[in-house]
Amino acid sequence: MSAVAASKAGPGLRLTLALFLTPVVLWLGLLIVLPHIDLLIMSFRMDPSFGDEGWSFENYRQFFAEPIYWLTFVRTAGYSVLVTLLTFLVSLPVAFYVTKVVARNTSRFLLTMLLLPFWVSELVRVYGWMILLRESGVLNHWLTGLGITAAPVEMLYNDATMIMGLVYTSMLFMVVPLVSVLESLDDSLIEAAYDLGAGPWTIMRTIVVPHCMPGIMSGAIVVFMLTLGNYLTPNLMGGKNSLWFTEQIYNQFIASFNWNQGAAFGFLLLALSSCIIWLGLRLTGQKLSRVVQ
Amino acid sequence: MQGPAVSPLRGTGGNRNGYRTAPAEGACQTRRAWRPRSSSCTVPADGCRNGRWRAGARPCAAGVHDQMSPDIFPDLSVGNVVKRFEKFTAVDDVSFEVEQGRFFSILGPSGCGKTTLLRMIAGFESPDSGVIAIRGRDMAGIAPNRRPVNLIFQHLALFPMMSVAENIAFGLKRRGMAGGDIARKVQDVLERVGLPGYGAKMPAQLSGGQRQRVAIARCLVLEPAVLLLDEPLGALDLKLREQMKVELKTLQAEVGTTFVYITHDQSEALVMSDHVAVMNAGRFEQVDTPRNLYRRPASAFVAGFVGETNVWTGTLEEVAGDAGVVRTDEGAVFRARVAAGLARGARVDMFIRPEAVLIDPDGAACVTGDAPDYAPDYAEDAAPGGDAPLPPRGACANRASVQVQAILFDGAASRLLTHPEGSRREVMVALPQNRLYDHIKPGDRITVGWDDRAGICFAAGSGR
Amino acid sequence: MTKKLLSVLSMITVLLLPCLGQAAPKEFRLLTWKGYAPAELVEKFEKETGYKVQVTYSNNEEMIAKLRATRGGGFDLAQPSQDRISSVQESFGLYQAIDFGRIEAPRFIPSMLDAVKKNTLVKGKSYAVPFCWGTDGLIVNRKFAPEAKSFADLLDSKYAGRVSYRLKRPTLIAQAFGMGVDPFALYADEAAYQKMLDQVEGKLIAAKGVVKNYWTNGDALLESMRSGEVHIAQAWDNGGFKLHAENPDIDFVAPTTGALGWIDTFAIPAKADNVDAAYKWINFMMRPENAAVFTNAEDTPTAAVGVGERLKPAFRADFERCYPQQVIDNIKWYPPVPAKLEAMEGKALDRVKAAQ
Structure with a gap:
């Protein structure tokens, strides 16, 4: 045979x-596979310096037993959802403008301009923001120079700034899929809706967004995962209050030398973020296979 | 031709034809030509009052203003509309009116500005100057979603993510209609377009013709003053297109909504419309009934664009009223009608339709299809200028000997491709499929003839 | 098609082969802190020995993590702090014992060599020799905070928004001293240590409004001090020296409870390929002329003897100003830290960071 x-x-x-x-x-x-299996096995074992070396769920139990851990996760996931939402709200008009409003050549130029900041590393971009926003930074210099504020204001190290930084960092990953789905949207559909009596807001809600849903979801998944897994931006821009779950994992591996705990956190992050994405897909009625196309 | 000899054709009553080559002058009269009920001057919103509206038109009777009421306004009136894109003038001073319940078409080649005109009526573009009024209301500054017109797009633009019923309900929902009323209306309109029970289907599940009907239903349900159609049949295959033409016409007659239809397909325009405007390079060349467009083109462009036609270039040897004698560059001499303003000695293009050219005119009954236009009142014979003998007047007066080059078989539209003797000029001759001409083979020499009123001359090159 | 594919595959294979092969034998891979291998010395060493030096910059935690990931391979020499060696060695065996026969002992300050030997002793063998030392104390801008002199001042609300420190274990240790507790004395007693940590944690959380940010990058901290955004920071002495040269108002201040002394070492990873080069580098760096180059560049004293007259006057001035004898005597040197304590500290630090 x-x-x-x-x-x-x-x-x-x-x-x-x-x-x-x-x-x-x-x-x-x-x-990819082998290291993950190794990590998975590690997550079910105890740190040798903490006693016996048998199999156990202790590392996972720790996550739920210690409020600091799961609270950090909830916070991280919550902010990631918020960032994803904000990124979408910011990106849709941008993508719409680039694809539907300006001429083809201009749109190519604008897309390049959007891509440009991503040719440098995230670290450089974040430091760029820090130079702009810090107390002795460019923006404060202008504000005090123009007499808008009497004394420099610290704009860094708070959640709002951190969210702005995260939105900025992930915007491109939302704009690009949106641009590609919007390009496939026939202009006449928009005009038809307009002609049938819809205003701009209704057109967005009933025509543009439903058409863009696969792109929105694929962008949202990427942005959500990137935000959830971001380490630099929350740490540098968020400053003292911004404990991010990735930092917990980092701390377990690097600062506490508890690789087993870190591995368990890593898998929890994977599982929980997958759950959130699954939930998001369910809520919007999208299929993963369609979204990843 | 030498000197302004007294024409034998003088005073043949050519003014009856009313040919006009420049539609801008006397636009109102042009309009009158296709408006049967034009006994009173229609008054657009404010155009007549500010005097700009109908330059050169018959002045309105003083009493009309006092009697103004909404129903005397045409559904759509367009006055001196101009639209420029940078240096290119897409629509150049176009004026027309469409009365309630009419099927009005704008026919023109691609790039002639018809789509721009339609988009201005729909509100997607705004005119640089001029007035667009719907039922007497000036539309300047009114957004498309606030205009009482609806547009059927070239590719229909059905919303693919919505069912048929949701598509149709879309406009009603925007008006804030109650759910029950919407459902009823949707059902009604689906029945009217012959798609009862199709509400739950998705557009992708429908055939081309069904989609067409849904698109129409989606607009009709809103009861617009004017329904605009942007070549909606273009994407259909031939058979379906023929069928939809008839359907559209019947539907329009049934619902009584005013249709403004743009197309580059003359057959669509001629079959469906009450009136057709032929548009070229941003201007209306002629606005008339389909029959008149075909038979009495007002310009070389119309003559060349509407229907098939043969062109002979030559020189006018005689002009008398609207009748004349042409000597073609090959030396043949034909009688034909002559557009206004052409004098003896002018270079002209003579247009003659293939179906006006009869094969073997002596053997067959020579009847022109243009009976009302038939002008028996010829003046008496005059001395023909030139060497060639002047063809006799009357039916089948013009004769030519041609060699058959090829037989273009196309059913009822079959034609012969021929060359006149001693010339490479192509002359199409209709080949009726009545078995009388089955003997004709390529290479045969045949005699063809046509009526002396069947050809029409315009200044040479004016149609290009 | 097949041929094309095959040729593409063979090309890929050819390209991948060098990556799969072992590193060239003449290579010396150093895992160290930023600034610990000045370009001038690297060049000199390469010329002298023919080795190609490859430097990877890191910090204590990442050094350990990197070596742990490879089980002590991938580098020929590492430079962790002396207090972070023994517990790691006990748990994971990342290092190999120092062969003191290959070390030129007379080049080291004897007391430091002995202290490091003792602190890195695991099962009768020592795993490191000292390289340089410094302290963790305060960098103060006297113009704005003339009285700051204790770690406790970092939590003082009168400096609200003008304070910066790292969220790392030295901060916990410093605040313990600030409270008047000697944390090193509690190393052996986990429960007492936890109690002390809880107190420190509470204080740090209560004082979150005071701190401007937790610095992570030394250069960024110096920039904030320079621009006047930060008036007191817990930081390393050499940063203070650097800033003092630019702005005399800013200087390093040894806290009243004593500066926290650290010693960075040389330790050879267990699976080092090029042990010869490692010993050569150690002996090379401890030569007075080379040690002086390092100290002059980084404002950090070394464990090498006979460097004194080669040091630049500015550094000598800094050192004499900030380190009078009683300050040196009062330095609290980090003893080796038990692994379990670090896990406890990690949690405390997480809670501080997460607190609002």
Whole structure:
């Protein structure tokens, strides 16, 4: 049987396929799957310096037993949802303007301008914001110079600034899928709705957003995951109050040397964020397979 | 031709034809030509009063102002509308009116400005100057969603994420109508367009013709003053298009809504419309009934654009009223009608329709299809100027000997492609499928003839 | 098609091969702190030995994490602080014992060499030799905070919005001293240590309104001090020296309870490939002329002897100004920290950060 199948497929083709797949499988297996399995096993074991080395759910129990951990997670997830929402609200008009309002050449130029800040690393961008917003920063210099504020105001190190930074960091990942779905939106649908008596707000709600839903969801998933997994922006811009869940994981691995606890946190983050995305997809009636297209 | 000899054709009553090559002058009269009930001057919103509205038109009777009431306004009136895009003038001083319940078409090649005009009526573009009024109300500054007009888009623009019923209910919801009323109205209109029970389907599940009807229903349910249609049949296949033409016409007659239809397809315009405006390079060349457009084109462009036509270039040898004699560049001499303003010696293009050209005119009954236009009152013979003998007057007066190049079989629209003797000029001749001409083969020499009123001359090159 | 594919695959293989192969034997991979391998010395060392030096910058926590991930491989020499070695060594065995026969002992200040030997002793073997030392204290802008002189001042509401410190264990230790408790004395007693941590945690949370931010990057902190945004910070002495040179109002201040002394060391990872180079680098760095180059560049004294007259006058002035004998005598040197305490501290720090 198998000999027949092999001769049918052709030995050359099979060899090629095997050769072609090997690096991919090795790559995935060695660099992604294996370490994850190792981490998963680690998350079910206790830190050797904390006593016995058997299997246990202690690391997971710790997460729910210690309010600081799950509160941090709730806070992180909540802010991530908020950031995703805000990013969408900011990105939709931008994407709409780029695709539907300006001429084709201008739109290409604008898209490039949007991409430009992302050619430098996130760290540089965040420091850029810090230079702008810090107490002795550019913005305060102008504000006091123009007499709008009497003394410089510290604009960094609060949640609002952190959220703004996160929105800025993730905006592109929302704008790009939105631009691509908006490009597929026939202008005449918008005009037809307008012609049938709808105002701009109704058009957005009834025509543009439903059409863009797959793009919105794929953008939202990316933004949500990126925000949830962000470390730099909350830490640098949020400052003293902004404990982010990734920082908890970092602390477990790096500061407390408790890799087992850190691994458990990592998997909890994965599981809980997957749940939130699943919930989001359910609520908006989207299918993952359609969204990732 | 030498000198202004007294024309034998003088005084043949050519003014009856009312040909006009420049529609801008006397626009009101042009309008009158296709408006049967034009016994009183219609008064647009304020145009007549500010004097700008109908330059050159017949002045309104003084008493009309006092009797003004909404129903004397036409559903749509467009006055001296101009729209420029940077240096390009898309719509150049266009004026027309459409009365209640009419099917009005604007016919023109792509890029002639018809879509821009339609979009201005719908409100998506605003005119640089001029007035657009709907039922007497000036539409300047009124957004598309506040205008009592609806537009059927070229590709229909049904909302793919909504069902048929939701599509139709869309406009009603925007008006804040109650849910029960909406459902009833949607059901009514679906029945009216012949799609009862289709409400729950999605647009993607419908055939092209059904989608068409949903798009119409979606607009009709809002009871617009004017329904605008932007070549909605363009995307359909031929068979369905033929069918929809008839359906649209019947539907329009049934609902009585004023339709303004733009198309580049003359057949759509001619079949469906009460009146057709032929548009070229931003201007209306002629506004008339389909029949008149076809038979009495007002310009070379109309003659060339509406229906098929053969063109001969030549020189006018005689002019008398609207009748004349043309000597073609090949040396043949034909009698034909002549557009106003052309003098003896002018270079002209003579247009003659393939179906006006009869094969073997002596063997067949020579009847022109233009009976009312038939002018028996010829003046007496005059000395023909030139060497070639002047063709006799009357039916099938013009003769030409041509060689058949190819037979273009197309059912009822079959034609012969021929060359006149000693010329490479292509002349199309209608080939009626009545078995009389089955013997004709490529290479045959045949005689063709046509009525001396069937051809019409315009200044050479004016149609381009 | 097949041929094309094969050629592409073979190209990929060729490109990947060097990555899969072992690092060149003449390479010396150093895992250290920023500034601990001045370019001038790296060049000199390369010329002298023929090794190619590859430097990776890190901090205590990440150094340990990196070595733990590779189980002590990937680097030939690391420079953790002396108090972070023994517990890590006990748990994970990241380092190999120092072969004192290969160390040129006379180049070290004997007391420091002995202290590090003692503090890194695990099962009878020592795992590190000292390199440099410094203290954690206060950097104060005297113009705005002329009286600041204790770690407790970092929590004082009169400096609200003008204070900065790291949210790391030195802060907890400093605040314990600020409360008048000696945390090092409690290392052996977990319960007492936890009680002390709870108190410190409470104080830090109560004083969250006072702190402007928890600094994470030394350069960023110096910038905030320079611009006058921050008036007192808990930071390393060399930062204070740097700022003092620019603005005489700003200086390092050893707190009344004593500056917190740290010693950074040389420790050889368990799976180091190039142990020879590691010893060569240690002995090279401890040569007085080389140690002086480092100190002059980083304002950080080393454990090398005979450096004195090679130091730049500014550093000597800084040192004499900030470190009179009684201050040096009062330095609280970090003893080796038990691993369990670090986990307790981690939680306390998380709670401080999360508190609103």
